[in-house]
Amino acid sequence: MGVGPGPRLLLTDRIGTHVKAEKMKNRATALLWLFMTIFCRPLAAQAPPSGFTSTLVSGGWNEAVGLAFNKTGSKMFVWERPGRVWVVENGQRRQLLDISEEVGGWEDHGLLGFALDPNFDTNGYFYLLYVVDRHYLMNFGTAAYNPATNDYFSATIGRLTRYTATSPTGTCTVNASSRKILLGATKSTGIPSTFNGHVTNTLLFGTDGTLLVSTGDGAHPYPDYGNYNASYAAQALADGIITSKENVGSYRAQLVNCLSGKILRIDPATGAGIPSNPFYDSTNPNAPRSKVWALGCRNPFRMTLKPGTGSTDRTVGNPGTLYIGDVGAASWEETHVVDKPRQNLGWPLFEGLTPYDAFATQNTYNQDAPNPQYGIGGCTQQYFYFRDLIKQATPTGTATFTNPCDNTKTIPTSVPTFVHNRPLIDWAHGTGPSRTGIFSGSTASTINIGAAGSPVSGPQFGGSSSSGGVFYPYTDFPAAYQNTYFFGDYVGGWIRSMTVDATNKPSAVRDFVNSGAVVVAMAVSPAETGLFYVNFYPSEIRKITYNTTGNAPPVAVASLNKAYGPSPLAVQFTGSASSDPDGQPLTYLWNFGDGTPTSTAVNPTHTFTTATSAPTKFTVMLTVKDSQGSTNQTSLTVSVNNTPPQVTIVSPAVGTRYPMSGNSTYNLQATVTDSEQTSAGLSY
Structure with missing residues (x-):
């Protein structure tokens, strides 16, 4: 992102x-x-097509970046980038865990990944993926550690931890001592971070119960071939966060034995790799290569599992089909599919559907790929270059890899080689174009979406930050949107829908929300219909539903005369600006977020009281309902004992x-x- x-x-x-x-x-x-x-992103309309309604579910968050539901949908879990996890139940939020002291929440970094164990209701396990504050990483447990100190804009790592909730189907609390580190127990075993973003992303369970982890390249965003002077690579090298062979900038995404720029597949109990992974080393299950499922990612910010895919047997090596929103660099954003092991998404030698010349033409050694011809017949190339080991897509999915020192010999099978796994679609920064891949004879080519002869119908569009999405499994949406993949672009501010077939070939892209959706995550609930998404600014959770009755929902509008002040703080709330498009009468329900009784007044007054003088935040929710039962919500924040x-x-x-x-x-x-x-x- x-x-x-x-x-x-x-x-x-x-x-x-x-x-x-x-x-x-x-x-x-x-x-x-x-x-x-x-x-x-400035505030803007978030209007889906006619018949659909976007409503506020919960607002007033502090940089919420994701949401997830338990199996029954009775609990919604929301995580915030600075390092806090919340449980929302019956409209009430409660903090589950705060690890902000450990989390490095700067620029793109923070707590970005969260997952509930498939057996959460019985074992209480949940998982967190985040960047570690460097001061915490280097000093925790020593006399030099200060919990009030942060060390940002420095080399650090991404970390994966597991916590255990007690009474997961009840009050759901957490004992901080249950923390178990699965990735990044030391500075040398984490996901390397040598700049200000693109390290930790999504946690997702496969159908087979393995834990899938998406990681970014952790490099400087401008062409970084290693030792880039604006990055923190030299510091990372000195600290042991990276090795000398990993000091190759964005090319880390192509290093098989490295955690950067990958889709990892690990055992959620131990953090070790799975024996059915493509590069698994039975002598070292904890080696990075043992954990790699797919590679060549720049920043696979959000990924989801296509429903109905995968095996329950982890020995088969089929966790399911992954749909991935990979954030582009100079020109192109991407939607990728990974449906089998060992697939290479191409970064940094490819961006989108086509080669990225800033890297594709560079002679940078892959020090994990020794050239057996070195020193023979005048060959001076000790290692294969990264560009020697990947080729553009072909109709058959195969290619021949000859030794650059002797074209009569092929690169040995002991050195991994790859054919580019092209994205389903890509879209250019700004206003477009948006494209899909085709072949002209045996040559990979592109065609614009919606163009004559294109296999994918739909409008042209652009954006700047692919934010992934989810499949919509319910039948309440019109047929054109059922079982489709909804995906977004954070900077573009939009959500679109893509139709794909059983073999993951796209056939149509449709507009859905064209502006104002600063989307960083999407989800569906097992308990109710509707497409949920997290809007980053303002930080809120929204839900898009389809209205089958013809009754348009009301519009909730709330205001207050005081947003902050000392306790006791009397606040006048106003809800009378709310309205109903059909002219129906409205009822009002105010929840003040402090455990006191709700109010059904249109314009209530409420006094907030705290037991101490500590600053305290209350989130006030107004729900309005029309006479046919349609509702809408909005929220306000009141800060007691606090000033801006x-x-x-x-x-x-x-x-x-x-x-x-x-x-x-x-x-x-x-x-x-x-x-x-x-x-x-x-x-x-």
């Missing part, structure tokens, strides 16, 4: 009080000081100009104070 252009800086304290600082920002790379994240942080941007200075002819780099710097909290209590 990339951070796109835009004018809004959002600074939030841990209680949710926030201030906005407006400032022009260059689209190019920025060195962010004070851990400031640029949130790019005060922010002054000092760099770039007001009026700073930048050239339009090329990239520019600016230090973003601000002074920040908060009356109630130290800097450790602020998120940026």
